[in-house]
Amino acid sequence: MKGSGIATIAVRLRQADPVFLFTHEFADGDALGSMVALVLYLRSLGKEVYAFVPGKVQTVYRFLGTDDLINTLTLLEAETRIRQSKVTCLSADAADVDRLGEWKQLFLAGAERLVLDHHDTNAGFGDMFFVDETASSCCEVLYELFTVMDASRIDRLVASALYTGLVSDTGSFQYANTKAQSLIHGARLIALGACPDEISRSIYEAKPYGALRLMGSCVASSRLLYNGQVVIARVTRAMLQQFDSIDEDTEGITDELRRVNSTRAVVLLKEAADGTIKVSLRGKYGFDVKRIATTFGGGGHLLAAGCTIESNVDEAEERVLAELDRYLGLSRI
Numbered sequence: 231m232k233g234s235g236i237a238t239i240a241v242r243l244r245q246a247d248p249v250f251l252f253t254h255e256f257a258d259g260d261a262l263g264s265m266v267a268l269v270l271y272l273r274s275l276g277k278e279v280y281a282f283v284p285g286k287v288q289t290v291y292r293f294l295g296t297d298d299l300i301n302t303l304t305l306l307e308a309e310t311r312i313r314q315s316k317v318t319c320l321s322a323d324a325a326d327v328d329r330l331g332e333w334k335q336l337f338l339a340g341a342e343r344l345v346l347d348h349h350d351t352n353a354g355f356g357d358m359f360f361v362d363e364t365a366s367s368c369c370e371v372l373y374e375l376f377t378v379m380d381a382s383r384i385d386r387l388v389a390s391a392l393y394t395g396l397v398s399d400t401g402s403f404q405y406a407n408t409k410a411q412s413l414i415h416g417a418r419l420i421a422l423g424a425c426p427d428e429i430s431r432s433i434y435e436a437k438p439y440g441a442l443r444l445m446g447s448c449v450a451s452s453r454l455l456y457n458g459q460v461v462i463a464r465v466t467r468a469m470l471q472q473f474d475s476i477d478e479d480t481e482g483i484t485d486e487l488r489r490v491n492s493t494r495a496v497v498l499l500k501e502a503a504d505g506t507i508k509v510s511l512r513g514k515y516g517f518d519v520k521r522i523a524t525t526f527g528g529g530g531h532l533l534a535a536g537c538t539i540e541s542n543v544d545e546a547e548e549r550v551l552a553e554l555d556r557y558l559g560l561s562r563i
């Protein structure tokens with residue numbers, strides 16, 4: 231654990247009003263679950279609260295009520311508000327300030343900046359931070375925080391949002407970050423009203439048909455390298471078009487690829503709309519993929535990391551493989 235204790239953050243938040251909330255770009259279930267839980271919980275304490283999420287919110291998480299709770303103020307409105315009052319800005323689940331995307335300057339303009347996270351690459355930013363790298367998800371950190379502040383305010387909707395973050399960051403309690411504590415927290419959230427089957431259906435069984443066919447095509451065209459230790463695949467703009475899919479439909483492809491028996495690492499290269507290549511990396515059996523992501527200015531966790539490479543997809547692949555050569559030897563076959 232790094233930074234001030236959770237009790238110190240709780241003291242600051244109790245006094246804070248208004249509160250602006252921030253999280254990382256390409257917000258996942260943990261990031262969005264954190265935002266929704268924080269908005270609902272802090273509003274239940276009578277505070278004025280707004281959440282700012284970079285880019286477009288993934289449609290799969292709309293069941294959390296994101297349409298009504300996130301990005302409800304424009305940048306102009308938010309800037310006006312921040313000039314009128316002493317606004318506390320709180321970042322959750324973002325490993326560094328640059329990950330706040332187009333909302334970064336707004337975060338920095340806050341009268342007070344707090345940071346809560348669980349990424350061990352988070353070196354600490356803001357005026358006060360708390361990073362618990364033993365927590366599976368930021369939602370687990372928030373569960374602790376809410377318990378310290380006032381456990382009776384964790385209602386069914388807050389519990390559901392927190393449970394969503396726990397489920398998505400642990401891959402339904404399957405990944406190495408699943409600790410006894412994660413299951414204890416999960417159990418408590420279910421007792422508070424989170425519905426596990428409903429949440430799992432909303433996250434994993436609500437895909438457009440095209441997204442499933444895109445996954446099929448991506449898996450079929452993937453390749454095994456380094457004697458089966460690495461599976462590498464790509465999603466090009468042409469593939470997205472062919473299957474009438476959008477960027478967020480690539481979610482879950484890495485989970486499919488990591489099922490291969492011999493594989494220690496998964497590399498998925500995704501052509502982004504801006505022409506850059508988003509690289510998703512997954513490790514198995516303790517194979518550290520974070521060191522590869524950080525080489526290219528990215529970050530994440532030991533077994534799940536990502537980075538952006540500014541090149542075409544062939545060159546990006548070659549650069550990632552050149553890094554893998556360093557750990558897996560020179561024979562890529």
Ligand SMILES: [Mn+2]
Nearest residue numbers: 260323367368
């Ligand atoms: Mn997370």
